[in-house]
Amino acid sequence: xxxxxxxxxxxxxxxxxxxxxxxxxxxxxxxxxxxxxxxxxxxxxxxxxxxxxxxxxxxxxxxxxxxxxxxxxxxxxxxxxxxxxxxxxxxxxxxxxxxxxxxxxxxxxxxxxxxxxxxxxxxxxxxxxxxxxxxxxxxxxxxxxxxxxxx
Numbered sequence: 001x002x003x004x005x006x007x008x009x010x011x012x013x014x015x016x017x018x019x020x021x022x023x024x025x026x027x028x029x030x031x032x033x034x035x036x037x038x039x040x041x042x043x044x045x046x047x048x049x050x051x052x053x054x055x056x057x058x059x060x061x062x063x064x065x066x067x068x069x070x071x072x073x074x075x076x077x078x079x080x081x082x083x084x085x086x087x088x089x090x091x092x093x094x095x096x097x098x099x100x101x102x103x104x105x106x107x108x109x110x111x112x113x114x115x116x117x118x119x120x121x122x123x124x125x126x127x128x129x130x131x132x133x134x135x136x137x138x139x140x141x142x143x144x145x146x147x148x149x150x151x
Contacts, residue, residue, distance in 0.1 A: 042099035044148040049093065050086045053144050056137040057089065060129045062111070074122065075106070102145045112138065 056062075058081055063069035069080035077092055079085035096107035111129035112118025118128060130138040 040099070040150040042094075042097060042102075042148045043151050044090075044094050044097065044144065046087075046090055048144050048147060049090050052140045053093065054084070054086050054089060056140055058084075060111070060137060062129065063089070074110075076110070097145050097148070099148075099150060102148070103142070105145055107145065108138065108142060 057068075057078055061067055063078040063081045063084070065080060067073065068076050068078040071077060076096055079088045093107055096105060096110075098105045106119075109117070109119045110121045112133065113128035113131050114120060116128075116130070116132045118130070121128060132138070133142075
């Protein structure tokens, strides 16, 4: 008896797929895959922040009620000068740091005068805190950021 070839294609195809699936299941799986690029976190020094940077925010008025101490302004908030919380300020400041391009971090560019290379800084108060990158307080923040370690 002659059976047309089409009657064997379905079962043959299913058998081939089942064999491939079974063989695929027998391959060793990777238990510890290598994570591609990135994944590193910038670890900033809290003690250095508390000793050097917190005072900059207060002396420059950044933590005043009319600025970042009065609630979130843009993407940045600080504890008010009247009720300092260095831990909160550390977390908030850390979020403004670019781990890959540290010198381009918002924490440095927003308070820097535009003619000196800063970016526009909205708000009702002064729009720039640092006239140049050579400002001592700017350098304190930069030093803190550059001291961070990628881990």
